[in-house]
Amino acid sequence: xxxxxxxxxxxxxxxxxxxxxxxxxxxxxxxxxxxxxxxxxxxxxxxxxxxxxxxxxxxxxxxxxxxxxxxxxxxxxxxxxxxxxxxxxxxxxxxxxxxxxxxxxxxxxxxxxxxxxxxxxxxxxxxxxxxxxxxxxxxxxxxxxxxxxxxxxxxxxxxxxxxxxxxxxxxxxxxxxxxxxxxxxxxxx
Amino acid sequence: xxxxxxxxxxxxxxxxxxxxxxxxxxxxxxxxxxxxxxxxxxxxxxxxxxxxxxxxxxxxxxxxxxxxxxxxxxxxxxxxxxxxxx
Numbered sequence: 001x002x003x004x005x006x007x008x009x010x011x012x013x014x015x016x017x018x019x020x021x022x023x024x025x026x027x028x029x030x031x032x033x034x035x036x037x038x039x040x041x042x043x044x045x046x047x048x049x050x051x052x053x054x055x056x057x058x059x060x061x062x063x064x065x066x067x068x069x070x071x072x073x074x075x076x077x078x079x080x081x082x083x084x085x086x087x088x089x090x091x092x093x094x095x096x097x098x099x100x101x102x103x104x105x106x107x108x109x110x111x112x113x114x115x116x117x118x119x120x121x122x123x124x125x126x127x128x129x130x131x132x133x134x135x136x137x138x139x140x141x142x143x144x145x146x147x148x149x150x151x152x153x154x155x156x157x158x159x160x161x162x163x164x165x166x167x168x169x170x171x172x173x174x175x176x177x178x179x180x181x182x183x184x185x186x187x188x189x
Numbered sequence: 190x191x192x193x194x195x196x197x198x199x200x201x202x203x204x205x206x207x208x209x210x211x212x213x214x215x216x217x218x219x220x221x222x223x224x225x226x227x228x229x230x231x232x233x234x235x236x237x238x239x240x241x242x243x244x245x246x247x248x249x250x251x252x253x254x255x256x257x258x259x260x261x262x263x264x265x266x267x268x269x270x271x272x273x274x275x
Contacts, residue, residue: 006252007201008272010209056219063212073273167216174220 002062009066010160012073013153019090021149022078023108028145028161029071030105030113033137039064041118041134049124052182053175057131060168067161072103074157124179132172139165193249193275200245201275204252207238 028034042061046054079101087096105113121127142162214231250265251258
């Protein structure tokens with residue numbers, strides 16, 4: 001069961017209508033290393049990992065849903081006042097033809113999200129290493145996005161998300177150590 | 190019930206700040222379950238968060254539904270603004 005809270009995890013403000021940047025940000029909405037992939041990956045893996053790390057996957061997966069909402073808010077705010085012509089000029093003509101200003105789960109190049117982006121191996125170490133890699137790739141993507149905008153409000157929200165990837169990666173690394181320790185202990189007894 | 194304005198953004202920010210500490214401690218405690226100081230800080234922040242939300246909801250309507258907040262009359266939950274609109 002999930003409870004919705006009518007607030008963003010961190011404020012999202014944008015300084016101007018910017019369709020060009022919205023197109024790039026969609027990478028973190030429905031791209032391979034984006035927030036949708038992250039949330040669905042962890043919330044799906046949690047069923048078959050050892051008890052000691054279920055809580056971590058459950059909670060990070062839940063936080064990713066809040067990040068998905070932040071990215072959606074950025075895209076929504078950056079495009080809501082755009083004209084059809086602006087959408088087309090900034091590379092979202094094909095998106096506009098299909099979706100108007102509605103959001104859609106795809107990457108920056110318009111490729112729809114696919115479950116093949118994520119894995120659940122049934123091997124906790126393999127799953128956690130994938131999760132660490134996913135966080136590091138998302139961190140890098142946020143850096144590239146920050147490099148592509150001069151909107152200080154947008155940079156602020158993107159920096160928050162970049163930092164969260166670092167924290168999640170750290171927690172997953174600790175989870176790996178916890179499982180390794182447990183494995184060693186079992187060998188002793 | 191006011192829409193936004195007045196202290197809406199300031200009060201919301203205070204909630205976001207304390208809830209951020211809560212999430213951060215929550216994740217940390219998942220891998221450090223015996224850190225007593227962190228647990229104490231977590232519980233303190235939960236108390237603070239409950240107070241801040243009670244105050245915010247009295248002014249601007251419920252932050253949660255599904256039985257986690259009381260509703261005034263008429264039913265307030267479906268009313269704007271939603272988070273991406275502010």
